[in-house]
Amino acid sequence: MNKHLLTRRQFAARCAALGLSLPLLGATRAARASAQARAAGAAARPPARTVRLPDGTVVTALGQGCWHLGQDRHPAAVEEEALRTGIALGMNLLDTSGNYGRGRSEELLSHVLAGERERIFLVSKVEGDEVAGDGIARACAASLARLGTGYLDLYLLHWPVASALFPGVVAAFEQLRAAGRIRAWGVSNFDVRQMEDLFRVADGHRCATNQISYSLAHRDIEADVLPWCRQHDVPVMAYSPLGGDKHLVVGDRTLAQIGAAHGCTAAAVALAWVMRGGNVIAIPESGSPAHVRENAAALATQLTPQDLKTLDAAYPGPSGPG
Template sequence: MNKPLLNRREFSGLCVGFGLVAPTLAALSSATARGAAATVKFADGAAVPALGQGSAGLGQGRRPESAEEEALRTGLSLGMTLIDTAEMYGGGRSEALIGRATAGQRDRVFLVSKVWPNHVAGNGIARACEASLARLGTDRLDLYLLHWPSRDADLSSIVAGFESLRAAGRIRRWGVSNFNVSDMEDLFRVPHGDRCATNQVLYNLDNRGIEHDLLPWCEQHGMPVMAYSPLGGSGAGLLRDPTLARIAAAHDCSVAAAALAWTIRNGNVIAIPESGSAEHVKENAVGLSLTLTHEDLQALDTAHPSANR
């Protein structure tokens, strides 16, 4: 093996000699922990980044919409090309904002939206889909989800509605959200229910319940899971967590990036953090290529143990 031109100490000395700031040990070490951006595959072979962009709070007046659009475009430029939304987010305003932010870039984006369970009876699912497509300014969705289990229509009619949209080219695949294992088993018992592409659920370091049943069930059935609120949702207490802060410092990244790297660590989870700030999106994007060490994971397991149920 060729001897390196400079070792770390010599390199740091040269930096000081030339009046430069030498990289920290953490920064140098973290470079070896970052590799290719993580991806997740659906059962049909479609690959998406393991880190996408959520939008539950976008388009609702919390921030200037121009800043939120810039944040989405920044995410796209950094490889976070999956964007998740829903018709109920701001009464459709989130979808409309995403449509503006992605105008002219549709082929770069993996678009996900959701239908509210009150809208699936009869021909409602088709009407809801068409309304979402119009707001998003597109002719198709890459993934269309049932937002919650529905009491207004049986699963077989919901699946039939999704399959009709897929056959018409209005959606490319469909899935569900907030289903537990019992719900998933009911779904798989109806005709074509096993064509479900994903289940989007709450998952983060403080909410690990799916690790005991739902996550293994989905893995067994070749189905990736989408994780909403991967940073802990409102309040974002995880961003003040001392264990995460120490790990983030060791990797020279933000606490958010470390938390996101944990969420997508097993290769079958797609995390969809929301951010209305381009700077925060840049911080989040580091998590896409960050690999936590075995010691990091052990420390987080100790600080945030997975409950029995």
């Protein structure tokens, strides 16, 4: 087995052979290192903080949510600095939606994307009440205009619609993909029954992710959605990974104590926990550069079996304390 790192040219050739997407792989050092390890067949290394999408694209396991950005929670310049700080630290997946702040989140992102588009993995969403007729194509065009870009890396259906509408939704997403407006599509807030209905539809298996709430404070999906997605090779994108505004876990003493042993904060521990399984992407939101720096530390934080046991006891999952 070749244990040496590949040259850039060898790496490109291996990636092409494996059908991996090079522009994105160039996005973060972590992503590149992980793909190199995979291509070289190096099995015995610690798990890297990347997630492989069904089409082979490798993305960072730690992105940045943008729900409240551009809406005066923090000064816009500070929020932009927060996003740029995260991008520089490897959090180059940005999650927004056409309906966040009625487009203001996407508009703020357009400033951050300028000159940086190829480094970013950009995710946006369409609403369930926009899927009729050519509504998905129109919503996508409006998002692209606000973002000031020609394509989305990933376009999600924000909330489930009736399963009878899935064939039309998938066909619309596939048309956008064929036209180069989006590179992949996925869903959000789908339960297992809805995922199964989706996978029965033609091209439904092309779903790149299910974005859903997951944190120490909300572990319900461990009983159903998470194992289903793992079995079907669908990565989960965990929203509200710090617990969301109402159940933030960043002030928790147990997490802070674990963080002290790793030289990071409670927030980084919470995010490292969400990403621990290798098929979950966490998208914490912060409009504060200092908080983003804390969160980025999760990329280098490897929780021990004892840490996981302690966290299971403090925040039992659906099957009780581990």
